[in-house]
Structures are given as C-alpha cells and as structure tokens.
Amino acid sequence: MGQLSSLEGVKTKPKPVAPPSSWTVRGTLSKPLYRFIALTSFVLLLASWWSVTASGIVDPMFLPSPQDVVSQAWNWATTDNLFTDTGISIYRVMAGFAISALMAVPLGLYIGAFQPVRAFFEPLLEFSRYLPAVAFVPLVLLWAGIGESSKITVIWLGTFFQMVLMISDDVSRVPMSQIEAARTLGATNGEVIRKVLLRSAMPGMFDTLRLTLGFAWTYLVVAEMVAANSGLGYAILQSQRFLQTDRIFVGIIVIGIIGLITDQGLRFIHRRLFPWVKK
Amino acid sequence: MSTLLVSHLNKRFGAFEALRDINLTLQSGEFVALVGASGCGKSTLLRIVGGLETRSNGVLEIDGVGITGPGHDRAMVFQDYSLYPWLSVIENVRFCRGLKAYRGQEANEAVRHADLLLELMGLTRVRNSRPDQLSGGMRQRVAIARALMAQPDFLLMDEPFGALDTQTREVMHDLILHVKEVEKSGILFVTHDVEEAVYLADRVVVLAPHPGHIDSVWHIDLPKRTQDLKLAPEFLHYKREITQRIRATSGMVSDLSVLAALAAG
Ligand SMILES: Nc1ncnc2c1ncn2[C@@H]1O[C@H](COP(=O)(O)OP(=O)(O)OP(=O)(O)O)[C@@H](O)[C@H]1O
Ligand SMILES: [Mg+2]
Numbered sequence: 325m326g327q328l329s330s331l332e333g334v335k336t337k338p339k340p341v342a343p344p345s346s347w348t349v350r351g352t353l354s355k356p357l358y359r360f361i362a363l364t365s366f367v368l369l370l371a372s373w374w375s376v377t378a379s380g381i382v383d384p385m386f387l388p389s390p391q392d393v394v395s396q397a398w399n400w401a402t403t404d405n406l407f408t409d410t411g412i413s414i415y416r417v418m419a420g421f422a423i424s425a426l427m428a429v430p431l432g433l434y435i436g437a438f439q440p441v442r443a444f445f446e447p448l449l450e451f452s453r454y455l456p457a458v459a460f461v462p463l464v465l466l467w468a469g470i471g472e473s474s475k476i477t478v479i480w481l482g483t484f485f486q487m488v489l490m491i492s493d494d495v496s497r498v499p500m501s502q503i504e505a506a507r508t509l510g511a512t513n514g515e516v517i518r519k520v521l522l523r524s525a526m527p528g529m530f531d532t533l534r535l536t537l538g539f540a541w542t543y544l545v546v547a548e549m550v551a552a553n554s555g556l557g558y559a560i561l562q563s564q565r566f567l568q569t570d571r572i573f574v575g576i577i578v579i580g581i582i583g584l585i586t587d588q589g590l591r592f593i594h595r596r597l598f599p600w601v602k603k
Numbered sequence: 604m605s606t607l608l609v610s611h612l613n614k615r616f617g618a619f620e621a622l623r624d625i626n627l628t629l630q631s632g633e634f635v636a637l638v639g640a641s642g643c644g645k646s647t648l649l650r651i652v653g654g655l656e657t658r659s660n661g662v663l664e665i666d667g668v669g670i671t672g673p674g675h676d677r678a679m680v681f682q683d684y685s686l687y688p689w690l691s692v693i694e695n696v697r698f699c700r701g702l703k704a705y706r707g708q709e710a711n712e713a714v715r716h717a718d719l720l721l722e723l724m725g726l727t728r729v730r731n732s733r734p735d736q737l738s739g740g741m742r743q744r745v746a747i748a749r750a751l752m753a754q755p756d757f758l759l760m761d762e763p764f765g766a767l768d769t770q771t772r773e774v775m776h777d778l779i780l781h782v783k784e785v786e787k788s789g790i791l792f793v794t795h796d797v798e799e800a801v802y803l804a805d806r807v808v809v810l811a812p813h814p815g816h817i818d819s820v821w822h823i824d825l826p827k828r829t830q831d832l833k834l835a836p837e838f839l840h841y842k843r844e845i846t847q848r849i850r851a852t853s854g855m856v857s858d859l860s861v862l863a864a865l866a867a868g
Contacts, residue, residue, distance in 0.1 A: 501685035504655050505746075509753050510675030510704035519701065523689050600688040600735045 388570035396570040413555040420479025421540045428487035436495025437517055449485050457482040461550050475547040482543030487536045494528030495521055527598040534590045604631050605666050605756040612661030620814035621647050634790045636800035636807045640853030644815025645793045646761055653679045653759045675704055678750035680760040685746055686734040692745050693730045699753045720748040740771035757789045801841045802828055811852035818852050
C-alpha cells in the first residue's frame with residue numbers, strides 16, 4: 325500500500341501507447357491499409373504475368389501478354405459482340421440462380437424449422453449434392469434440348485442442393501432462446517417462422533446466396549460450352565477451336581470481374597441491411 | 604389474482620430421473636427463488652412451468668387449468684441471446700403486440716404500457732437503439748420489459764443476471780423488486796447466487812440433486828430490502844444456512860486432505 329501511494333507523485337513522461345498489431349489473431353486492419361494490400365496482390369499478379377510474357381520464355385500461344393489480352397478485349401467489344409455475350413451469360417446466371425433461390429429459401433426454412441421435414445429432405449439432398457451436376461449435362465440436353473431452359477437447368481442442378489442445405493444450416497443457427505422467448509410470449513408456429521426464424525437467419529441466408537452465386541457462374545460456363553451458340557462460355561470454347569488464347573483470357577477475366585463486382589456490391593448491401601452483424 | 608400449482612411432478616429424460624415429486628405453489632405478487640447445486644434440475648423445472656419442456660407426470664395448473672404448452676400468461680426471461688437484434692429497443696418490447704394472441708386488445712393502452720415499461724426500466728433514452736449497441740445490463744432490462752409487456756400472470760427467469768457484474772446486478776435487484784411492486788406478477792426466479800435469492804425472494808426453495816427434489820423451503824422474513832440489509836445479521840443468517848444446505852446436498856464436500864496431497868506433489 326505504502327509503496328503504491330509513493331509512486332503516485334512521481335512524474336513520468338506519458339509514453340504513447342502503440343496501436344495493437346494487425347498480426348494478432350483476429351486483429352484489426354484500417355480500411356485504407358486493407359485496400360492497399362488487396363491492390364498490391366492484383367498488381368503483383370499482373371506484374372509477374374507481364375514479366376513472364378515479356379521475357380519471351382513462353383510461347384504467346386500458351387500465355388498471351390497482358391497487352392494482347394487488352395487489345396483482344398477491345399477488338400471483341402468493338403467489332404464482335406462481347407457485350408451481348410456477357411449480357412446473355414448474366415441473364416442465364418440470374419435466371420438459374422433466381423429459380424434456385426426461390427425454391428431453396430422456403431424449403432431450407434422448413435427443413436430448419438421442423439424435424440420431420442428435415443428427416444424427409446436432408447439425406448435426399450445430401451445424396452443429390454454429391455451427384456456431379458456436370459455429368460447431368462447430356463441428360464439435360466436430352467430432356468430440355470439446347471434452348472435456354474437447358475442452361476438454366478444445369479445452373480439449377482449445380483446450385484440448388486448446396487443452397488438448400490446451407491440455408492437450412494443458417495436457420496438451425498438461430499439461437500434457441502430467441503425462438504423460446506417468442507413461444508412464451510404466445511407466438512404460434514407460423515409466427516415463430518415468419519417473425520423469428522426468417523428474420524434472424526436472414527443475414528446468414530444473404531451470405532449463402534452470395535456464395536452460391538459464385539457456383540452458378542461455374543456451371544454457366546459448363547452449360548454454355550456444351551449447349552449454346554452465344555454467351556461467354558460459348559465464346560471461350562470457340563476461341564479454343566481457333567487457338568485464340570488471348571480471347572480465352574478475356575472471357576475468363578470478364579467473368580472474374582463480374583464476380584468481384586457483384587460480390588463487393590452484395591457485401592456492401594449486407595452491411596447496410598444488417599448493421600447489427602459484427603464481422 | 605392467480606395461483607400456479609405444481610403437485611407431485613416428475614420428470615425423466617429417458618432413463619435419467621431429473622425431477623422427483625416436486626410440490627410448489629406460487630401466487631401473483633409472490634417472489635420464489637429456486638437455488639441448488641449445478642445440475643439439480645432448476646432450469647428443467649422452470650422450463651416445465653414455462654411449457655417449453657413436458658413433464659413426465661404430475662399436476663401443473665394455473666387456477667385449476669392444466670398447462671400443456673407455452674403461453675403468454677407465463678413469460679420467460681433467459682440469461683442471454685434472446686433479444687431480437689434486428690429490432691430496436693421499443694420494437695423488442697412491443698414484439699408481443701404483433702402476435703395473434705393479442706389481437707383485439709386496446710392499442711392505445713398498449714402504447715402507454717410500453718412507454719411506462721421503458722420508463723420503469725430506465726430505457727427511455729435508448730428507446731430507438733439496437734440491442735447490440737447496449738451494455739449487458741441494459742439488454743437484460745429490455746428482455747424483462749419485453750416479457751412484462753405481455754402482462755403475464757407469472758414471470759419466469761433463469762439466471763437473468765448471471766452474466767452481469769456485481770454493481771449492475773445490484774441495480775437490477777432493486778429494479779426487479781420495484782417491478783414486482785408495480786406489475787403484481789408472480790415471479791419464479793432461478794439463480795445460483797444465494798445472496799441474490801435471499802435479497803429478492805419471499806421464499807427460497809432449495810433443490811437437491813440425484814434425483815432433483817425439493818430439499819427445503821425457506822420463508823424469508825426480512826424488512827424492506829435495501830442494499831445495507833445485506834450486511835445485517837439476520838440476512839447473513841439466512842445466507843449462511845441456505846448455503847450450508849446447498850453444500851450438504853451437492854455431494855461436493857471439498858476434501859482438504861486430497862488438496863493438501865495434491866499441493867505436496
Ligand atoms: N434435454 C435433456 N436431455 C437429457 N438430460 C437433460 C436434458 N436437459 C437437462 N438434462 C439433465 O437434467 C439435469 C438437470 O439439468 P438442469 O439444466 O435443469 O440443471 P440446473 O439445475 O439448471 O443446472 P445449472 O445450475 O448448471 O444451470 C442435468 O443432469 C442435465 O444433464
Ligand atoms: Mg440451469
């Protein structure tokens with residue numbers, strides 16, 4: 325006690341406290357620094373790509389240079405139909421994804437809510453999830469022909485089963501006390517589902533949809549490669565036939581950019597809609 | 604004025620006997636605390652009364668009417684995570700008003716009641732905040748206000764202040780006593796804190812484990828509760844006696860010779 329109080333009078337220069345390191349587990353990172361690091365990774369990728377092609381050790385037919393890819397993109401956009409191809413691909417992804425989501429959200433909600441529904445669907449869905457969607461393409465062509473419906477069906481096959489299972493998990497994660505509080509206030513089953521389960525699971529569901537949208541693009545390309553005469557996947561396959569590697573790169577990069585933009589956009593909307601979710 | 608009656612109630616989970624021959628009555632305006640060793644079935648009993656768990660056999664009724672499930676005559680307050688994070692404080696409190704069970708009740712009256720509850724619980728300032736913006740103590744106030752909004756005959760609380768620090772708990776204790784005066788609900792309160800039980804309750808029920816049964820019931824005969832009372836001899840007497848009962852029934856008598864042996868290496 326005496327020692328402690330004798331220290332009170334001592335004047336020492338206050339040392340500035342160092343901010344916590346970004347390298348502690350789950351540490352923090354300022355927004356600008358995050359952006360800077362993210363940008364660095366893209367710049368590094370681009371730089372190594374450029375230096376490999378500029379050094380001339382790789383045949384441009386295997387790996388075209390960034391400049392070639394850019395000029396090919398310009399070419400495709402001005403004299404060919406890059407925008408119609410992109411448009412039709414986006415349309416197919418959206419249609420297949422929307423149908424999946426419209427079916428998966430209610431089904432996942434009921435699986436997460438009622439054990440008998442879970443018992444009926446879950447093993448079936450787990451089984452279906454492991455059926456390779458790609459292997460269904462010949463069958464889909466047989467059943468649905470080569471119209472729009474076959475591409476949308478392939479996307480549906482690739483996304484639906486994952487989506488239902490992930491959404492039912494989101495619903496299962498709703499804290500029991502939120503449900504029980506509603507029940508002791510007199511809520512009916514329907515009210516618990518609409519006013520608690522759906523609302524509480526919504527941020528998780530939104531994230532699930534964001535993730536499965538990525539799967540949808542993969543299956544789109546598969547579908548367009550075998551059963552289309554338009555779209556980015558079709559264009560990529562055509563380019564392979566004529567050994568236009570630079571055009572293949574354009575197709576791949578366009579899909580990557582669309583993915584990055586939608587993902588960032590959806591994350592932004594998520595933060596706006598669900599501000600209470602701490603990330 | 605309502606009476607909750609628990610009579611010869613038993614509960615089994617499969618082969619495990621959780622509760623045996625529980626007898627208890629609780630009236631409006633009465634405060635009963637359930638204490639006992641961990642795992643002796645306090646939460647199970649509370650959840651059975653709340654209708655969230657079924658009883659294996661025995662009688663459970665309010666004013667002679669058997670209880671078969673949860674209902675808004677018995678609102679429950681949980682320890683944690685029960686608020687709706689997407690709703691503001693006032694919307695959480697008014698949650699029950701959106702349910703079918705409350706259709707046709709006077710709306711103006713409800714608005715006034717919600718405002719009164721916010722004021723009673725000291726929540727007026729944070730009326731439009733979200734739960735994640737509040738401290739733990741404030742959140743529990745919202746949870747209590749939400750339960751009281753249903754105007755329940757009985758309020759069931761399972762360690763509602765278990766996650767709070769000592770100072771906040773003391774504030775909550777005086778608040779809950781005030782609530783009891785104003786709202787006239789009967790309160791069944793689970794806690795592992797004997798001091799809390801003696802301070803708040805009219806009766807303290809000690810549950811003992813293996814299987815869960817009522818060991819003893821203590822009628823707390825103390826003057827008006829103030830924080831100073833916690834140091835009064837008669838308060839400490841209750842606290843000591845009840846703590847000893849719990850220790851005796853818990854079967855966890857700390858064996859000092861074993862500790863000494865451990866320390867000696
Ligand atoms: N759903 C269940 N299935 C099987 N056993 C259960 C179930 N719920 C509780 N039990 C058992 O019943 C006993 C009483 O549990 P309970 O949660 O009521 O104890 P408690 O007195 O509230 O304990 P604590 O003070 O730790 O909260 C425990 O042994 C527990 O393992
Ligand atoms: Mg418990």
